[in-house]
Amino acid sequence: MIFGKVALIGMGLIASSLAHATKWKGLAGEVAGYDRDPEVRRIAAEIGLVDTVCDSLSDVVRDADLVMLCVPVGVMGAVAAEIAPHLKQGAILSDTGSVKQAVVEAVAPHVPQGVHFIPGHPLAGTEQSGPRSGFATLFVNRWWLLTPSETTDPQALAKLRAYLEGLEANVDTMDAPHHDITLAVTSHCPHLIAYTMVGVADHVRRVSHQEIIKYSASGFRDFTRIAASDPTMWRDVFLTNKEATLDILGRFAEELFVLQRAIRTGDGEMLHDYFTRTRAIRRGIIDAGQDTDAPDFGRVSKQAGE
Amino acid sequence: MIFGKVALIGMGLIASSLAHATKWKGLAGEVAGYDRDPEVRRIAAEIGLVDTVCDSLSDVVRDADLVMLCVPVGVMGAVAAEIAPHLKQGAILSDTGSVKQAVVEAVAPHVPQGVHFIPGHPLAGTEQSGPRSGFATLFVNRWWLLTPSETTDPQALAKLRAYLEGLEANVDTMDAPHHDITLAVTSHCPHLIAYTMVGVADHVRRVSHQEIIKYSASGFRDFTRIAASDPTMWRDVFLTNKEATLDILGRFAEELFVLQRAIRTGDGEMLHDYFTRTRAIRRGIIDAGQDTDAPDFGRVSKQAGE
Known part of the structure; x- marks a missing residue:
């Protein structure tokens, strides 16, 4: 087990695959999930996608050791602003957006001191979407790119890397541009x-x-x-x-x-x-x-x- | 059995698949093949691709009931000119080129009286090529388009169609343009x-x-x-x-x-x-x-x- 609690925000293809893979590999004590669409939350509960389906952003991130923003790039900033006051000290905050500079610009200003923000992007996916589309092996032998900055804490980076490698992804780092x-x-x-x-x-x-x-x-x-x-x-x-x-x-x-x-x-x-x-x-x-x-x-x- | 002898000219992906499929379905008494590349002929003989590997165009088309031109569109005309004097009366001449108007213009002038020229195009293929790349099921449930003219003999068309449907292809007809x-x-x-x-x-x-x-x-x-x-x-x-x-x-x-x-x-x-x-x-x-x-x-x- 690498993290006590993993929080997934947005329960589409990537997050639902993360949920399956994290359980498959035993990488977290608890997986919690939130989606702003009540119908997605209902489906997630019905199929047992995560251990806990939360009805608010503040609930899902509370006490989480890893928070994954799996929402469209255009709403990353707004979500970050809303969760910021509820993030645990020492938590790792990452994302799965396909663009990185824009995410850094939108999210970084909201990240509190003592929270480690490490942007990321899994080069994996299918043309399908939604909470039912995920599967545990989506990331196997696929690249997961991380774009840490010069000030990123090496221990936090190592921990996130260990989690992603636990999903059987290959991890590379590069700068956001x-x-x-x-x-x-x-x-x-x-x-x-x-x-x-x-x-x-x-x-x-x-x-x-x-x-x-x-x-x-x-x-x-x-x-x-x-x-x-x-x-x-x-x-x-x-x-x-x-x-x-x-x-x-x-x-x-x-x-x-x-x-x-x-x-x-x-x-x-x-x-x-x-x-x-x-x-x-x-x-x-x-x-x-x-x-x-x-x-x-x-x-x-x-x-x-x- | 639909044809006594089928002649395949050019032994790449399409012709080698035709060879396998014709044998698989028992659609011809004999399958003969020719390729202008001696190395391709050697491989065809080695792997037993066709019943008879011929060393000349005149040999391969002699007594053939169906002659299939499976060569690049740019050389269809030259091949047609060379085989024309050797084609059997009543034979069906077809091709597998991806373009049809240009093939009609290049081939039709060479076709002797009493030979039925019916251009065609199988919408099937892979990115691989050569005599080893063919397989019997390439045409299963794929479209094979035929572009007969107003003067095409209905019986010849029906026979070619029966052969192609015997390969489990779906046949459609349309005009060349x-x-x-x-x-x-x-x-x-x-x-x-x-x-x-x-x-x-x-x-x-x-x-x-x-x-x-x-x-x-x-x-x-x-x-x-x-x-x-x-x-x-x-x-x-x-x-x-x-x-x-x-x-x-x-x-x-x-x-x-x-x-x-x-x-x-x-x-x-x-x-x-x-x-x-x-x-x-x-x-x-x-x-x-x-x-x-x-x-x-x-x-x-x-x-x-x-």
Whole structure:
């Protein structure tokens, strides 16, 4: 056991997975949870998601040794302000937001002396949301990034790290600005682009919705999966990681125009070279154990007769 | 058995899957295969991919009742010209190219009287290629689009359809131009965009390649999968479906700029609405049985302790 009481604020996919994983691994004496939506609290109680479902922010954080803010980035500041007077001395306060600089700016001013604020971000998730969507193995072999500052207490950091490693996550630390540009490349821009492509398909009049859905297996469906993620979470990501996202999107548009021009002018050599280079990056991801080598994500069954 | 002899030209992913599936379902008396690469022919013989590995185009099509062109779109015309004098009267000639108008233009002029040319396109595949990558169930419950013309012989069409349905594919027919715009939306543009995003990531200096690979699970890796597909095949797709692809890419760039502007001006309501609409399309794809509802394509294991 690493913590006496763990408090989870917001009971969506990440918090419900944390609840399952913390119990599975025996990392806390008690897991308490709060969500501002009474229906989510009712479901959490019904399925026994946490030991204690609390009806207020002050209740859930009382005596907690670890408080995890698992709410959209846009409301982190308001929640931090409300819980601040009720945090226990020596407690660790962390979060699971996809953007880090904005969270630091919103939360840090409210953190009382004697409470250790260590922002974090688990690179794990699915396109599903809500208190029923969590599962214990979500973080296994996935990265959990922490962005401590120069003044972060090393003992608190070690304790949080031990808890996350107890969930079988891999922990890395970096500064918040570097986190935000890295995620703009690997996550935020890919998501915006997927949303855009799905939106375009929705507008094309010459191809019916029914046809797009029927024939989606040829590439489009992979885009719709990531474009089905939680809208509130993603709105907040783009509004709070504006600078890095717009930087990468600008480069993307530039690059897209270069490829469009190669298509228009019939420059097959340029296209072939480009498509060959991108293959190598895929190989690197598989070799690093960050995805399956099974064709089509293992979605296809190779057994005849199944 | 539907055909006496089936001839497969080009022994990559699609042809090798056709070979396995045709044998699995007992749809032909003999399956013969040819590839212009001697190494591919050697591997095909070694693994017993087809009944007969032929060393020339004239040999493979001789006496064949069905000839399948499974080569990149850019070489369809040259192959058709070479096989034309050797095709059996009454034979069906089809292809598996991802673009249809360009294939019709390249192949049709070479087709002799008495041979039934019916272009086709299986919406199935993985990011892998080569004679070892095929498997018998690749086409199960996937669409196989045929683009017959007004003069196509109904009996030949019925026979080809029976063969494809024997592979457990779902067969639809449409005209070639409509095929090409539909696939531009559902397949060609999503692939180009994935290639572009992977290319951008490759160029960003502030984030190392190692970091991009390490942290790819947060969205980027889905793009790298489709950007790992065969470069020659995709070069030919874009060069031969130029008009439809550029039309859709133009709309995509327009739409992307609208979203970029919403991010820049902080228009959270617009972003939230947009991201909510795209969720509905995903739901339609799952309801239509074209993808799994399992989170993250079922890539995650939900069993604790595995």
